[in-house]
Amino acid sequence: MAYDNAEQLEGFRLEARKWLEANCPPSMRTPMVDDEVVWGGRNATFKNPDSKVWLDRMGEKGWTAPEWPKEYGGGGLSRSEARVLEQEMRRIKARPPLFSFGLWMFGPALLEFGNHEQKLRFIPDIVKGKTRWCQGYSEPGAGSDLAGLQTRCEDKGDHYLINGQKVWTSYADKADWIFCLVRTDTSTKHEGISFILFDMKSPGVEARPIQLISGESPFCETFFTDVKVPKDQLVGRLNGGWDIAKRLLQFERSSISAGGFGGTGGSGILGPDDYAKHHVGTDETGRVADGDLRGRIADHKMYVKAFSLTVQRQTEQAKAGQAVGHTASILKYAAAKMNQDRHELLIEALGTEGLGWSGEGFDKGALKATRQWLRSKGNSIEGGTSEINLNVIAKRVLGLKEHQ
Amino acid sequence: MAYDNAEQLEGFRLEARKWLEANCPPSMRTPMVDDEVVWGGRNATFKNPDSKVWLDRMGEKGWTAPEWPKEYGGGGLSRSEARVLEQEMRRIKARPPLFSFGLWMFGPALLEFGNHEQKLRFIPDIVKGKTRWCQGYSEPGAGSDLAGLQTRCEDKGDHYLINGQKVWTSYADKADWIFCLVRTDTSTKHEGISFILFDMKSPGVEARPIQLISGESPFCETFFTDVKVPKDQLVGRLNGGWDIAKRLLQFERSSISAGGFGGTGGSGILGPDDYAKHHVGTDETGRVADGDLRGRIADHKMYVKAFSLTVQRQTEQAKAGQAVGHTASILKYAAAKMNQDRHELLIEALGTEGLGWSGEGFDKGALKATRQWLRSKGNSIEGGTSEINLNVIAKRVLGLKEHQ
């Protein structure tokens, strides 16, 4: 069902509008509230019951994944239709029905690298939010150097046997399944890695949440002890996992630089200029009284503006078919700096009001700003450190050489 | 003649005071003027005739090099006496009688590494300002990597034969003699370097001044074509030049970080705060009106203060016999940054008044500031780049390892 012209597209728009009007519950048309986000899965929680109705209806229609093939439960829409659907959802301020690493990262990779049976088995449950996935990548000894991973995966004839440890596994304690990089050949580095899937309820899997400096625990240390995995759960060819991994890192990096950061903005927090005006005060012409702080806030706000113009420029140029180079690393680096600068300025402008941890005596927005300031420190580490991004830019974009 | 106690030292003070009173011409007790600096040498110029009188008297007494042995024409003073002499000269605001790379760099090295005959031959003429020396170190292909030098020195039995090219040779076009690093063994790097002296009037020597971005030409490219050098002009052992070179670099680095920079301050130039007050204006409370610029000037002035306190601390600690580590690299790095920041701020505060090159229409001090701004860019390059200094600190002071 591919519309080829504007008229047909308008037809689709009306159809989508009508369907959304009929199926999107009114409470799903209000701004998202942190604790009503739906992650799906076997143990899905729905604080607002409407969010279950909304997920089920969208999942059924395949519109949680509008462009994925109908064959695997997706929406089967063209790129143009998907954009129209997005516009129509934005028009009524519909919430996203599902947050999911399956939708954002694993699904696209499986559609590209998996076989037909695997797609049939796993994709529909991602679309419907029935299975919650987590990503088993980093290891204690392999952070920036991901390919240095050591989790062993041995061929035991009728199954694989997995032993090792992952770290920074997002929500591993809440996920149903894991997509995981494992070592299937120790004699070589990148060419000895495979990509495998297994159930987190398998015997021998243990996920321990890591407490972060912000007080949250979104990540786990995940231990695998003699975990048996059926052989049909290997994706792609044996020792061919690194190609899938690289592709997935691209999905991750661009979803992060597109604003998917933890610690970005957030409701209830004002800007550093607002806090500075309030807490530092203004002079007789309405300027922030501390000229030095004011200059740094202005500098930051210019950086933010320049960043958003850059995203816009790259989008326009890409649409116009112009080469835009390795933009993900650039945006990832700049986004991390921007978000961290923002939160440092917030804390500085807030003064002692920004030094609270919890409880009474502090403004709620300020408490949130403090936690997000701590959270933002991860922006230059997760999904490729800023140092790695600079290396990538220097070598791949600028063509600077390695030591010989 | 070593005074051992305070009383004897006071005796020396009176003696020195009396001698200076009698021998230092009145015009030599006024602040130094740029074009009256005396560099000595065969073609010495004395814009002010008193400066010749002053040099001759001080040279005769050996007080241009107060602590050098009397045997070689030096003053033969103890460290304490030399300090007293310095104090007494400062008391009457006596100008230094002689500026000389021979005094600052080559002399100390020759006293340490040369043989008796060489010292007898060369040191007295340094003390008296009769010979002007230049330093043949850097080469076009060997800047930061000094030991990569290629100027060949071949043993021709009764003499050495030198072929090659030096660059950044300070005042090579005005110098009488050169102390020079040459390659005497091509099969090895550091161990194939020798330290040799020769007359700049030797056939085959040509010095071409390099014009700098500041418009000045204190450096030359220096070419050696079949230059014959007597064998007794080799200092130290054959292939043992690198040790002398390293020692000399220390003299150079500490004389630079102690404030011997070109482009440091200079008379007729006000500070960035003064220029900002004048050109940018002040608010009703007397503060520089541009709060952002003001903050940066304050930051710079704090850096300057912190730097001078650090010099003072290290001096005191050294006197107290406490270890102070590799301070030369730290001070060299910081001094370059400080001086460059200062001149950038000067130019910024001066606005268009700081954009003149020559001629009418610009304030004289401002014109000087502009030239010194350009000159200051060399501070992070000459005598070991800032990058090299950071490498040295990382490795030698902090103990960070190399790649394995």
Added chain:
Amino acid sequence: MSFVLTEDQEMLRETATAFARDELSVNHLRALRDAGANGKDPRTRQKLAELGFFGVIIPDEPGAETFGLTGLGQILEAQGRTLAATPLLQTALIAATALQLGGSPAQQAEWLSKIAGGETTFALALDESAHFAPYSVATEAERNGQGYTLNGLKKYVPDAHHADMLIVVARTFGESGDRHGLSLFLVPRDAKGVTIAELKTVDSHGAAHVTLENVMVPEDALVGPADQGADILDPVLDRAAIGLAAEMLGSAQAAFDITLEYLNNRKQFGQLIGSFQAMQHRAAKMFIDLEMTRSCVGAALAAADAGKSDVAELASLAKARAGELVHLVSNECVQMHGGIGMTDAADPGFYMKRARVQEALYGSASWHRDRYARLNGF
């Protein structure tokens, strides 16, 4: 907003880039300097006229399309790459904009075609102190029987040492610092009472202090209504800042390019200096800044052409960021070239010298940060 050039603009960009590369190289500037030209270059002016570069924002007939400021920005970026000294910013941008915004039909008829043809060049005589402060104008224009009498001193006026005409910002009402009371006047450079004191500047482009002593101009020398000159001046200065930012972007890009080339060729310790990680990270950061500044300049050019309400804000954004960029890149260009970078025979020093002039004209980064903050209400 469009960041994508039209086909016409793209062609203009290519022409301008090739012209700057082939005929206005840094060596050309060096030669002019050594000949004592101080930025005066009639041959180049002639060529620019032949290429039609003076008229890119002037419609052939009323209402016709032009290349827009975006088109002119491409030319200025190209001339920034090679540090070319041309009359385009003052004449093709500033004077053309001022006359289009404020000129009477007669003034437009007389001057716009002369600008487009390269027959007449202009210089905007505004600043009276060493820092950009557009309303700090004390130069007086007093009414007399037939017109106005001008008295005052203008400092560091770019192109005034070779332009044919001056646009003088003078005060017809109020006091220095007031926005109200400014008026713009067309004054022939050779008018009686005008003294041009040529300045030898660090960038070898030259400039002049202009003294006006009882300079008599007729009534019709006034551009736009009396006292309300700031309504013309403000948008003109925003566009001047944007055009200069485009030039600065070109300079920064070129300084970065030659640095990158040096990093990939020069060896120390047996290694390319560009293979040292500390250098790589510094280069990568500069590249990110370049990319982000390019977006700001593009957005500001497009906003000016679309007549958007945020032109002032984007002008300050572009000029401030371009200022910081060209400052950083020109310094790094010298530093990364090491000793070579300190020599007059190499190009890095030329980029550094021109950068400080670019930074100071039409508002420093500090000035525009302040304005950006004011426009954003803090």
Added chain:
Amino acid sequence: MSFVLTEDQEMLRETATAFARDELSVNHLRALRDAGANGKDPRTRQKLAELGFFGVIIPDEPGAETFGLTGLGQILEAQGRTLAATPLLQTALIAATALQLGGSPAQQAEWLSKIAGGETTFALALDESAHFAPYSVATEAERNGQGYTLNGLKKYVPDAHHADMLIVVARTFGESGDRHGLSLFLVPRDAKGVTIAELKTVDSHGAAHVTLENVMVPEDALVGPADQGADILDPVLDRAAIGLAAEMLGSAQAAFDITLEYLNNRKQFGQLIGSFQAMQHRAAKMFIDLEMTRSCVGAALAAADAGKSDVAELASLAKARAGELVHLVSNECVQMHGGIGMTDAADPGFYMKRARVQEALYGSASWHRDRYARLNGF
């Protein structure tokens, strides 16, 4: 000026460093936090008293020598290294200084020995907004028959949640913002009308908002002359800033040390991360900043002890530079530790959290830059 410690001071430094290392480690703070202590640690207070640390600037008998602020600075630096929460800054430095400068003989006789013995701890209740602004005091002290009645709100008062006594800065004349009209009062924490609202803070040291509602104090609660409290407050705050800068220097040094150790142990891509040049240069720059800040702190301590006239200037220098230093180093400490640095189980986050509190108290870097400029006349 002396940067070289006396033998006594050197021994004090060693004792303090060993004590902090052995008994007040970051793990000690973590354990206190997990136990909900919020900075309250009576056992440590007891030990500090036994070590005599409360009395290092209080002479045993009038006129006797002490370790001086330089001595106390060594202890604060040591406790900064391990982020220890102790009453020393508020009590041994601030209260002891205030009483020595402004206390009556009776007050000195009563309180100084109690401070030295660790019997009584104090907290300076000054700030009324979220930013340091020492003269912005609206808290009123009204004369009544027997003494004064205090009304007002003090925000984020360090140690107020466990100190025995408060030193309250209140206004007896004029308006908020005036230097003249301030007065200092000794107020028992459990006095009627005093409400302590304990705060859970990011650094786990805790603090409290203090409300004063018709708090009656006798005449002799006044420290120094009425209305002229700023003459005591100013030097006290300078010394507080210097003492805190010493603590910050210790924190920055320790955060740097653990980073350096990590750089020399952690491998990525088969190489020690400390062998990557970009890391090396960043580490070297931090080290230079550390060395320079150490000089500023040392000079400020020595100037205070020598009663030099430039104490204020050096206090601002030390606090501003220590603020920038600890800000940079604590951020780099987290970043260079990578993911590990983001975990609560590792120490870097503790340094970063405490750093922001240190930066904010007694004037941010920005505040002190402003004052430094004012003191230097621009």
